Amino acid sequence: MRYRMGTAVLSLAGMLISAYLWMFKHGFIGTLSCGSGGCETVQLSSYSSFLGVDVALLGFLGYVLFLGVSLVGVQPAWLARPEPSRALLLLSGGGLLFAGYLTWLELFVIHAICRWCVASAAIIVAVFVLALLDHRRMARH
Amino acid sequence: MAGTSTLNRFYLLLLVIAVGGGGLLFWQVRRKVPSIPANVTVTAADTAGFQGYFMGKADAPVVITEYADFQCPACQTFDMVQFPDVVRQLIEGGQVRWRYRDFPLSGHPFSRLAAHAAACADEQDRYWQQHAMLYQGQSQWAREAEPSGTFRGYAQQIGLDVAAYDACMLSAKYAGRIQASYDEGVRVGVGSTPTFLAGGRLYEGVQGSDALKKLADSLAGAAAATR
Numbered sequence: 577m578r579y580r581m582g583t584a585v586l587s588l589a590g591m592l593i594s595a596y597l598w599m600f601k602h603g604f605i606g607t608l609s610c611g612s613g614g615c616e617t618v619q620l621s622s623y624s625s626f627l628g629v630d631v632a633l634l635g636f637l638g639y640v641l642f643l644g645v646s647l648v649g650v651q652p653a654w655l656a657r658p659e660p661s662r663a664l665l666l667l668s669g670g671g672l673l674f675a676g677y678l679t680w681l682e683l684f685v686i687h688a689i690c691r692w693c694v695a696s697a698a699i700i701v702a703v704f705v706l707a708l709l710d711h712r713r714m715a716r717h
Numbered sequence: 718m719a720g721t722s723t724l725n726r727f728y729l730l731l732l733v734i735a736v737g738g739g740g741l742l743f744w745q746v747r748r749k750v751p752s753i754p755a756n757v758t759v760t761a762a763d764t765a766g767f768q769g770y771f772m773g774k775a776d777a778p779v780v781i782t783e784y785a786d787f788q789c790p791a792c793q794t795f796d797m798v799q800f801p802d803v804v805r806q807l808i809e810g811g812q813v814r815w816r817y818r819d820f821p822l823s824g825h826p827f828s829r830l831a832a833h834a835a836a837c838a839d840e841q842d843r844y845w846q847q848h849a850m851l852y853q854g855q856s857q858w859a860r861e862a863e864p865s866g867t868f869r870g871y872a873q874q875i876g877l878d879v880a881a882y883d884a885c886m887l888s889a890k891y892a893g894r895i896q897a898s899y900d901e902g903v904r905v906g907v908g909s910t911p912t913f914l915a916g917g918r919l920y921e922g923v924q925g926s927d928a929l930k931k932l933a934d935s936l937a938g939a940a941a942a943t944r
């Protein structure tokens with residue numbers, strides 16, 4: 577239960593970060609609180625969209641999925657079932673690959689680091705690790 | 718039940734994070750952002766010594782003044798399609814000195830902010846780079862609810878000292894200069910953008926680079942004849 581609660585809390589934090597970046601990209605927020613200024617460079621680059629969809633929006637939707645699965649997983653009827661762990665592992669695994677691709681873009685293509693994007697990537701890594709631990713716990717029982 | 722109470726505490730934690738995070742986002746939206754007033758009093762300091770943004774040799778035989786608005790789509794078309802040819806054919810060749818004056822139209826809510834973003838770039842000798850970024854990005858930032866972050870991004874991209882740029886934008890120190898520029902346009906008869914002033918005559922609307930070349934040739938010829 578603790579692992580799934582952890583992924584839910586992290587997912588909510590990720591949703592807030594994604595919403596913040598999306599709101600900036602669409603001009604609802606004047607400037608980003610980002611010490612280096614690299615956030616604006618990344619968010620205004622052509623790589624801030626993926627297949628025509630804002631990366632921040634994709635992130636937000638991904639976190640909504642993580643949160644939804646985590647919340648289902650903590651319900652008493654689902655606590656002993658492995659499906660939520662498998663789904664979280666699969667989703668966060670996909671998220672991990674995408675976050676890795678975005679970090680590679682920041683480092684080697686855009687040459688700017690967005691701290692909020694790094695925070696989001698760290699959250700995805702943490703969700704993946706928790707999902708992995710939960711999956712192993714389920715496998716042992 | 719321990720399970721139920723744990724779950725309730727967990728829901729409470731989620732609620733606290735959601736409300737706290739939502740509050741922070743709301744605060745960000747309401748946070749002070751640069752605003753460039755239009756009803757500013759123009760002082761002598763806004764006009765003395767500043768005649769506009771220049772490109773080209775000081776001794777060029779012809780001076781063309783462009784009155785334009787960063788949020789005006791026709792000005793964007795001129796800047797992106799015709800102006801590069803004008804730079805190559807007339808300005809770099811030393812035939813024309815270009816003078817840019819802000820003429821922010823009241824129907825364009827971000828014109829003054831954009832003009833101020835360019836003025837702040839001028840402080841760091843990057844006026845024309847910011848000018849180009851503003852026109853290139855016009856179709857994006859003109860749709861935004863508040864584009865100062867986008868302008869700041871341009872400042873970052875062209876290599877400005879962002880802290881100095883931020884301070885300049887928040888001070889709104891060039892609001893009077895922008896108004897003085899607008900007033901000058903009104904005085905010479907500008908009513909729309911872009912409008913070009915050359916040889917004492919106004920030319921309204923987007924001008925092709927060929928038309929401007931002909932105009933520059935004829936003005937240069939006339940200037941040579943009077944010498």
